[in-house]
Amino acid sequence: MRETDRGTLTTSQVAPSAVILMPAFNEADVIADVLMNIRAVCDLRVIVIDDASTDTTIAEATMCGATVIPLAARLGAWGATQTGLRYALKHGYEYVITMDADGQHEASSLPLVLRPVTEGNVDVTIGACIERGSLLRRIAWVMMKRTSGLRVQDITSGFRVYNRKAILELASWRATLLDYQDVGILLLLQAKGLKILDVQVDMQARRNGGSRIFYSWFAIIFYIFLTLILGASKRRMTPKNTDNMGS
Amino acid sequence: MMISITTAAIGLLIATIITVLIRRDALHAKHGFGWFAVALGFAFLGISPSVIDELASKLGIGYPPALAFTLALAVIVVKILTMDMERSRIEVRGERLIQRIGILETELTALTTRVTALESEDSP
Numbered sequence: 001m002r003e004t005d006r007g008t009l010t011t012s013q014v015a016p017s018a019v020i021l022m023p024a025f026n027e028a029d030v031i032a033d034v035l036m037n038i039r040a041v042c043d044l045r046v047i048v049i050d051d052a053s054t055d056t057t058i059a060e061a062t063m064c065g066a067t068v069i070p071l072a073a074r075l076g077a078w079g080a081t082q083t084g085l086r087y088a089l090k091h092g093y094e095y096v097i098t099m100d101a102d103g104q105h106e107a108s109s110l111p112l113v114l115r116p117v118t119e120g121n122v123d124v125t126i127g128a129c130i131e132r133g134s135l136l137r138r139i140a141w142v143m144m145k146r147t148s149g150l151r152v153q154d155i156t157s158g159f160r161v162y163n164r165k166a167i168l169e170l171a172s173w174r175a176t177l178l179d180y181q182d183v184g185i186l187l188l189l190q191a192k193g194l195k196i197l198d199v200q201v202d203m204q205a206r207r208n209g210g211s212r213i214f215y216s217w218f219a220i221i222f223y224i225f226l227t228l229i230l231g232a233s234k235r236r237m238t239p240k241n242t243d244n245m246g247s
Numbered sequence: 248m249m250i251s252i253t254t255a256a257i258g259l260l261i262a263t264i265i266t267v268l269i270r271r272d273a274l275h276a277k278h279g280f281g282w283f284a285v286a287l288g289f290a291f292l293g294i295s296p297s298v299i300d301e302l303a304s305k306l307g308i309g310y311p312p313a314l315a316f317t318l319a320l321a322v323i324v325v326k327i328l329t330m331d332m333e334r335s336r337i338e339v340r341g342e343r344l345i346q347r348i349g350i351l352e353t354e355l356t357a358l359t360t361r362v363t364a365l366e367s368e369d370s371p
Contacts, residue, residue, distance in 0.1 A: 049349070067353060067357075068353065069349045069350060069352070069353045070349055070352055070353070071345055071346070071349045072345050072348055072349065073345050075342055075345060075346070079342055079345075079346070082346065083345075083346040083349050083350065086346055086347075086350060087350050087353070090350065173339060173343070176339045176342050176343055177335065177339055
């Protein structure tokens with residue numbers, strides 16, 4: 001896959017097919033801008049999974065030409081993303097790109113994260129930006145990596161590319177049991193022998209409020225404990241040879 | 248003697264409540280099965296309280312009621328654990344249903360739009 005002279009990715013270049021998934025909850029203020037930015041650099045189909053927003057996110061996304069999957073109840077960022085993955089699987093997409101709807105992920109980084117997967121070198125890429133982490137987030141990352149044995153840099157990044165093999169695994173019942181798109185997902189993919197690669201990208205500050213995970217001290221403590229328990233209990237699933245991960 | 252009667256009475260009361268709940272469709276029969284076992288356990292201990300005493304002395308427990316309480320606690324913990332397992336299954340099922348409804352709604356919207364467009368093309 002190559003960028004064209006205008007720096008625009010055409011769908012035909014991402015052979016045979018790719019789709020962008022964007023879970024969104026109350027992102028009406030920023031989603032139009034985010035979708036326009038994506039449209040400016042690529043013509044890939046964008047599917048917004050509306051996580052039962054109470055504002056006009058659906059209308060804004062539809063107006064910008066995105067396909068919207070409306071959820072009847074709030075499932076969280078991972079539940080919404082999995083909905084998109086199931087849709088992509090059903091509709092025969094070969095590659096899925098997941099991006100946040102809050103403007104953190106730069107559409108201009110798409111070729112960078114897509115290329116290793118479309119060229120068949122790895123099954124999953126993670127758009128990593130460890131500089132964005134606050135002290136608290138960095139401490140959480142270290143603890144999560146220690147307990148889970150994962151070797152990726154940015155465990156919590158939602159900017160990822162999955163190939164068909166990864167989509168199949170992540171659309172399964174087993175993946176529905178997970179609450180977040182981080183340690184559990186990566187351990188599941190790693191246990192299935194899929195190759196995961198960190199790709200350094202730049203990220204912007206959130207344009208719409210704070211993190212949906214790190215929104216209060218109680219939420220942070222709950223999240224860290226949950227992830228540590230998950231990482232420690234699933235660690236044995238990880239093959240001894242961890243050469244399937246890298247940066 | 249009073250403790251035997253009380254324990255047996257509790258067992259019978261639980262069995263009666265379970266029967267009434269199943270009869271009124273307030274409790275699924277498969278869940279009633281486990282509670283019937285608990286009720287029978289109560290009744291059995293009420294009728295033969297010496298069983299616990301003998302078991303405690305064989306296990307070297309000086310205070311037999313401690314064994315009864317520990318066993319009861321273990322049964323409750325197992326029951327709560329199985330309830331959480333069932334809850335996890337239900338949560339996954341519910342979540343996947345919500346996802347499926349969302350996907351179907353999107354497909355339905357796309358189909359409706361296409362049909363409307365075709366109809367407007369056909370109309371003079």
